[in-house]
Amino acid sequence: MNTTPFIRPCTVIWLLLIALTGVTYLVGQAGVSGMAIVGFVLITTLFKSQMVVDHFMGLKHVRPFWRALLFAYLLLVCGMIGVAYYISL
């Protein structure tokens, strides 16, 4: 059985996650703040997390309910963190 159709997208996702972690780190190093920055970092985090769920955990290929459940969790957590930062402005 050929593993390439499965591994190649996961390798791309791995490199993408590495790059996005670098971006998040640089945002932190720049010392910038504000709701736009917090929103950018949280959306990046949501995107990264969903990549792990879809491709590493492999939930992209199971019943959509499970993927939706985890997306709802990530959206709720990142969204509520955003709300907490918004009310502190």
Added chain:
Amino acid sequence: MDTLAQHDNDSLPGDFAIWIFIFAELLVFGVFFLAYAFSRANNVELFNESQMQLDRIAGAANTLVLITSSYFVVRAVAAIRTGNSTRCVHWLLAAIAMGGVFLVIKLFEFGDKFSAGISLSTNTFFMFYLSLTFFHFMHVILGMVILAAVLFKARSGGYSAQEHTGVETGASYWHMVDLVWLILFPLVYVIH
């Protein structure tokens, strides 16, 4: 196309029991994250000043380490789905080694904070920082133990291309440990 990512009956990869555990863990971490965020809303200055004392390089390095470790586990699952136990064992070993790197970096970070006189009682930020990261630290150790158990069974030929539920079960738990850190890092180390 026969993709290795396809599961029988479109069910969750691995044993369903581990997913009950994973969802419970995610719930606990989620509550922890929101407690941190809403506590910060009442102590913005304190949280921002305390966050400046964290080693962001160590936090980012550990994120890269866990992402890479998760990728190695993906490779281990792909290997066993083709019946290649030897390659599966090698990838699992690499993943566990990366888990070890994570623990070493974190121990240096903890040591640095403790030698600076920082403890759980220093302030609310450090109470959250130490308890959240230590709680996650313990999950990394548990994940490594699970992966090691899977590794030993794989090494003795306990899994095949047809039956490898145990590998997928361990992999799912390890990805959860990675997933939680992906939220913890920007929350505690980056955004302010």
